Amino acid sequence: MQVIKISKAVFAFTILLWGFAAITASAVFAEENRTLELGKIVYEKHCVICHGEKGDGKGAFFAVVQEASLASGIYPRDFTIGVFRFRSTSTGCLPANDDLRRIISSGILRSHMPSHPDLPEAEATAVIEYVKTFFAEWGQMEPCKPIIAKKPAWLGMPDSVKKGEKLWKDMKCWECHGDMGKGDGPKSNQLKDDWGKQIVPYDFTSGAAKRGDAPEDIYLAYTTGLDGSGMPSYEDSMSDEDRWHLVSYTLKLMGLVK
Amino acid sequence: MKRILVSAVVLSMLFAATAFAYEVVDVKNGGSIKGKIKASAKVDDLVLTIDKDVEFCGKSQPARMYILSPALEVKNVLVFIEEVQKGKAAPKTDITIDNNKCVFEPLVGVAYKGANFVIKNSDNILHNTNLGLLLKDKRSTVYNLALPTKDQVITKPIRRGGLHAIKCDAHAWMRAYLFVADHPYAAVTDASGSFEIKDLLPGKYKVTVWHEGFAEVTKEVEVTAGKASDLSVTLSKK
Numbered sequence: 289m290q291v292i293k294i295s296k297a298v299f300a301f302t303i304l305l306w307g308f309a310a311i312t313a314s315a316v317f318a319e320e321n322r323t324l325e326l327g328k329i330v331y332e333k334h335c336v337i338c339h340g341e342k343g344d345g346k347g348a349f350f351a352v353v354q355e356a357s358l359a360s361g362i363y364p365r366d367f368t369i370g371v372f373r374f375r376s377t378s379t380g381c382l383p384a385n386d387d388l389r390r391i392i393s394s395g396i397l398r399s400h401m402p403s404h405p406d407l408p409e410a411e412a413t414a415v416i417e418y419v420k421t422f423f424a425e426w427g428q429m430e431p432c433k434p435i436i437a438k439k440p441a442w443l444g445m446p447d448s449v450k451k452g453e454k455l456w457k458d459m460k461c462w463e464c465h466g467d468m469g470k471g472d473g474p475k476s477n478q479l480k481d482d483w484g485k486q487i488v489p490y491d492f493t494s495g496a497a498k499r500g501d502a503p504e505d506i507y508l509a510y511t512t513g514l515d516g517s518g519m520p521s522y523e524d525s526m527s528d529e530d531r532w533h534l535v536s537y538t539l540k541l542m543g544l545v546k
Numbered sequence: 547m548k549r550i551l552v553s554a555v556v557l558s559m560l561f562a563a564t565a566f567a568y569e570v571v572d573v574k575n576g577g578s579i580k581g582k583i584k585a586s587a588k589v590d591d592l593v594l595t596i597d598k599d600v601e602f603c604g605k606s607q608p609a610r611m612y613i614l615s616p617a618l619e620v621k622n623v624l625v626f627i628e629e630v631q632k633g634k635a636a637p638k639t640d641i642t643i644d645n646n647k648c649v650f651e652p653l654v655g656v657a658y659k660g661a662n663f664v665i666k667n668s669d670n671i672l673h674n675t676n677l678g679l680l681l682k683d684k685r686s687t688v689y690n691l692a693l694p695t696k697d698q699v700i701t702k703p704i705r706r707g708g709l710h711a712i713k714c715d716a717h718a719w720m721r722a723y724l725f726v727a728d729h730p731y732a733a734v735t736d737a738s739g740s741f742e743i744k745d746l747l748p749g750k751y752k753v754t755v756w757h758e759g760f761a762e763v764t765k766e767v768e769v770t771a772g773k774a775s776d777l778s779v780t781l782s783k784k
Binding site: 366368369370371379380425429430458459460463464474475478479480482483513515516518519520521522524525 | 597598671672674675676677678681684685686687688689690691692693694695698700702705706715716718
């Protein structure tokens with residue numbers, strides 16, 4: 289009798305626990321749903337015209353962008369495959385929320401992605417969560433740690449520029465980007481992006497890097513690569529210090545240091 | 547309250563994860579799938595024209611795409627089961643992808659989630675190894691790594707499963723294909739077009755036969771304990 293009573297109590301308690309878990313879980317899901325609902329509204333207002341209803345980059349504007357010349361011939365990002373060029377995370381990783389936040393607020397130079405500096409924080413956060421839903425693996429992939437670009441004091445100093453110049457040669461940057469960084473190296477004419485479209489290496493003398501032309505942006509481009517574009521990651525092939533020397537030389541090619 | 551909410555979410559995520567994860571069990575007296583893959587007609591191998599780093603890579607190279615025996619048996623065909631719920635543990639062996647004389651070695655292979663890609667450059671020129679997961683007709687970057695110097699080796703964990711296509715952006719003709727899974731049930735055909743997938747639990751399996759130059763075939767195969775089920779397929783050129 290005693291045993292039955294105890295087991296009944298345990299049973300009741302378990303049910304109670306499950307009920308509680310279900311209620312709290314549904315509360316979380318309700319909150320998540322509210323975020324996604326807002327995200328969808330924001331997306332449909334600002335993003336859908338280019339990125340499309342399914343997030344595959346085939347919105348109404350897609351055909352127009354397709355016709356654009358090579359220099360500005362970028363087309364809306366396809367969110368369904370989880371490939372993002374401008375990240376603070378290693379190659380093959382999904383971007384950090386802050387990476388997406390930055391692109392939303394600043395836009396992308398020389399592309400058709402506009403800036404949205406006035407978008408309220410809650411709407412930006414919500415639309416980021418909504419964009420994630422287009423790529424099925426997003427929730428399953430382990431998030432990668434953002435890489436912090438810590439600019440050294442000697443950046444751009446003559447000695448560092450000289451070391452960077454040798455690295456530009458040894459690391460074969462010139463093969464695509466050219467001896468003088470004009471994007472005219474011997475391999476520049478046959479490059480294709482992951483969508484099979486012709487792509488040109490960046491001309492550092494043009495002064496309009498899509499990722500941004502602060503030293504930290506250049507450092508991150510070298511470190512993380514630009515997934516989908518053909519630009520590989522040098523995180524494993526060069527030391528952190530050498531990557532900064534390479535940034536020093538790049539600043540010279542850009543005409544920002546002597 | 548917040549902590550409870552978080553643990554509720556974690557709990558539900560754990561449940562979701564266990565529902566889809568591959569279950570490793572001891573397989574005794576399992577069945578197998580074996581067979582021969584042939585081409586419907588003779589196909590000549592292609593010759594690739596090379597226009598970059600010709601001093602090192604040469605001006606042309608055999609594509610090694612259509613390697614057929616006189617009996618039309620096809621080498622380097624991937625035979626794999628995309629989704630397996632339960633079975634024996636996958637080996638922990640890493641896969642080496644070598645950039646050797648301007649081609650990837652191996653051209654076709656099988657790798658396992660949880661092990662590593664060991665990417666090597668045996669050439670005295672820059673290569674980049676750009677691994678992508680094929681999602682229907684799209685490609686999702688897995689890693690794109692620069693290997694500017696000879697004998698460079700980069701090791702990266704294998705995190706995603708599925709059919710991977712590898713390219714080198716610096717040399718457009720270079721390519722390789724890997725099937726990656728959390729289970730060991732995949733094989734590559736040998737020079738006689740033969741393959742064998744062993745130690746399967748009895749049941750029905752959806753088996754895919756894949757080759758870069760032939761149309762893909764998917765078949766359902768029933769496996770019975772202690773026996774070999776035949777899967778012989780004739781492929782037509784894409």
